Amino acid sequence: LAKTTQPISMDSYEGQEVNITCSHNNIATNDYITWYQQFPSQGPRFIIQGYKTKVTNEVASLFIPADRKSSTLSLPRVSLSDTAVYYCLVGDMEGKSTFGDGTTLTVKP
Amino acid sequence: NAGVTQTPKFRVLKTGQSMTLLCAQDMNHEYMYWYRQDPGMGLRLIHYSVGEGTTAKGEVPDGYNVSRLKKQNFLLGLESAAPSQTSVYFCASSYHRGNTGELFFGEGSRLTVL
Numbered sequence: 001l002a003k004t005t006q007p008i009s010m011d012s013y014e015g016q017e018v019n020i021t022c023s024h025n026n027i028a029t030n031d032y033i034t035w036y037q038q039f040p041s042q043g044p045r046f047i048i049q050g051y052k053t054k055v056t057n058e059v060a061s062l063f064i065p066a067d068r069k070s071s072t073l074s075l076p077r078v079s080l081s082d083t084a085v086y087y088c089l090v091g092d093m094e095g096k097s098t099f100g101d102g103t104t105l106t107v108k109p
Numbered sequence: 110n111a112g113v114t115q116t117p118k119f120r121v122l123k124t125g126q127s128m129t130l131l132c133a134q135d136m137n138h139e140y141m142y143w144y145r146q147d148p149g150m151g152l153r154l155i156h157y158s159v160g161e162g163t164t165a166k167g168e169v170p171d172g173y174n175v176s177r178l179k180k181q182n183f184l185l186g187l188e189s190a191a192p193s194q195t196s197v198y199f200c201a202s203s204y205h206r207g208n209t210g211e212l213f214f215g216e217g218s219r220l221t222v223l
Binding site: 045087 | 113144153210212213215
């Protein structure tokens with residue numbers, strides 16, 4: 001299983017762009033990279049998924065370099081409601097996916 | 110459309126007692142998962158199922174058993190609870206296999222073992 005490493009915490013201010021990087025040096029060929037958001041006392045919620053290069057949806061972008069040993073979640077113009085824990089998940093079709101310990105993002109006014 | 114529903118939401122057990130957590134999904138998903146989350150940590154996969162009648166071990170399966178008798182339900186059992194099993198348990202389901210699609214999570218079941 002590919003182990004993931006993320007910063008423990010990050011601070012930002014409203015309106016700023018936030019980039020959270022996840023390292024996954026042992027990522028396998030068939031592994032996808034997925035990011036989830038979790039608020040206290042709730043289950044994680046899907047943000048975005050990618051395999052390589054760049055993926056963008058209505059809430060975030062995901063940047064994956066060619067070697068796929070890391071990935072960066074980009075949140076444009078964060079608000080107070082984006083304060084949460086963000087998890088990088090690496091796994092394959094066999095169902096064995098590894099969550100890291102997450103990054104606690106605190107958005108300040 | 111309730112999504113993923115877990116019952117019970119809270120439970121307190123004494124060491125050695127047994128219990129079952131029920132996960133139900135109404136999205137007709139093939140794949141279902143049980144995770145545990147300890148304070149300040151990420152989620153760890155306990156067991157998962159790729160379809161009705163099938164189960165497989167995840168990262169931390171010891172002390173747990175599971176069953177998937179019906180497609181919409183995934184049960185997690187603790188035969189003899191231990192304090193180390195105090196945790197929040199999350200069930201998830203997915204249309205796509207493994208990590209190739211979105212996981213839909215329940216709201217969690219908080220278990221305390223005294």
